[in-house]
Amino acid sequence: MSSPARWGDPADAVALPDEVRDLLTSALGVRGTRPAADRQMLPPVRLPARVIDAFREAGTDADTSADARLAHAAGKSTEDLLRLRAGDAADAPDAVLRPAGPDAVAAVLRVATTHRVAVVPFGGGTSVVGGLRAVRDGFTGVVALDLARLDALVGVDPVSRTAILQAGVRGPRAEELLAGEGFTLGHFPQSFRYATLGGFAATRSSGQASAGYGRFDDMVLGLRAATPTGDLEIGRAPRSAAGPDLRQLLLGSEGAFGVITELTLRVRPRPRTRSYTGWSFPTFETGSRALRALAQDGPLPTVLRLSDETETAVGGGSGCLAIIGLEDAPDAGVDARLREYGGTPLGEEPGKAWLDGRYRAPYLRDALLDAGALAETLETATFWHRLPQTYAAVRDALIGTLTGLGTPPLVLCHISHVYAAGASLYFTVVTAQTDDPVAQWRAAKAAAADAILASGATITHHHGVGTDHGPWYLREIGPVGAAMLRAVKDAVDPAGILNPGVLLPQTGQ
């Protein structure tokens, strides 16, 4: 990614079509433009030269160039982008370390502990929850520990259908390496092109084909992690009754408990074909029932998602659009089930349009921000019986708060991941920016997060906790849960150098 304040490859940037511009003005009152600053203000490097030398002696480079620091200054939430667009790079690390292998990662953690340097593990840098925004107060400095050089396929076991890959491997490279062996991971989040396997594991990521392949954490059979108190190697069988599953402590730990260096992953034979078709349902409720029937009684497609009325209308359709993804062969059972629940087939065109647009959407956000609009997403999950209440409560909170600020929004939603017992709801919000869009979004997000918890749902299904969800996460797990996590943190990272303030509040915060 070349500009820290934008998504992806500048060559793929998109312009807003005129009709979208007109709609932004007429429906949302968006006026003028909000160009991004040409350059960002970096804080001075605080790390003393002797500490930088100590990192280099530990077997890593330590890059203090402005370009490297800016490229690691933030994740890719709208708040991150807004700060950088305003020229603010205050969260940039003092140095970027790119260790060559797991041993060098462990050595870096020892140096960081000795010199009390905060370490931010950095995969693809696509966090949308402030997962890279570590607290720096009380530390000598902060370094980004970029895992880009840990990018090898260590081995494949075709008998067990597992593969060992290093944590810095990005999505496309993982698929390319596995394709050579006839396998696929089947993990395709929208951030696929840039995010890494370590990041997927550390945030419990979920891809578009989760109905068929499961979430990323379902694929993790074993892992290696470096912690300040030593290395951890877990997972010598697909399942074990040897005590609590320690893999689960690293999955979703967002760099606060250790740096994941290697993953043993379940792989599957590559399908010969993948097809995506559209189906129309009269309402979100009827469509939800169809998805529930497939999730509970099968047959289960690999991709299963349903847009609400507003999201469907914005895409130019009517009713509620469902996208069904199948591998290898059409499944008459899926068609029959969808028809039984009131679905009408729309053919392959909507499926193709969805697939084509999927990786373009983040570029659209940049164009919307340039045009003076605010665009952001949030997600949650709940049990099927509570889904309608959570859906209504989050929409009401977003619409109420933003309208109260004088910027009535457009709120779109889809069901993005399904389970026998429930599903994930993914909301997209577009509105006009106020003079302080960071504060504007924070108010809307806080209201939505309160509504999520009040409706009995979880604060996040797949984006993770980071710093943004911290207060709501603590409410969700309660004081006993927080004390358990704190005890783990104290055991593996007694100096508290690993991603301070992410997942758990910094002590004394």
Ligand SMILES: Cc1cc2nc3c(=O)[nH]c(=O)nc-3n(C[C@H](O)[C@H](O)[C@H](O)COP(=O)(O)OP(=O)(O)OC[C@H]3O[C@@H](n4cnc5c(N)ncnc54)[C@H](O)[C@@H]3O)c2cc1C
């Ligand atoms: C446009 C866009 C679309 C997205 N779409 C999806 C989606 O479809 N599904 C989904 O699940 N998420 C999605 N995300 C969120 C994000 O891409 C995921 O959370 C992803 O898993 C992060 O991977 P990463 O390698 O970029 O991690 P980073 O952003 O670099 O890091 C994320 C967190 O994990 C920690 N971390 C990273 N690597 C390691 C490691 N090796 N060991 C320990 N800790 C580590 C970091 O310190 C940080 O706290 C999207 C984000 C964007 C911007």
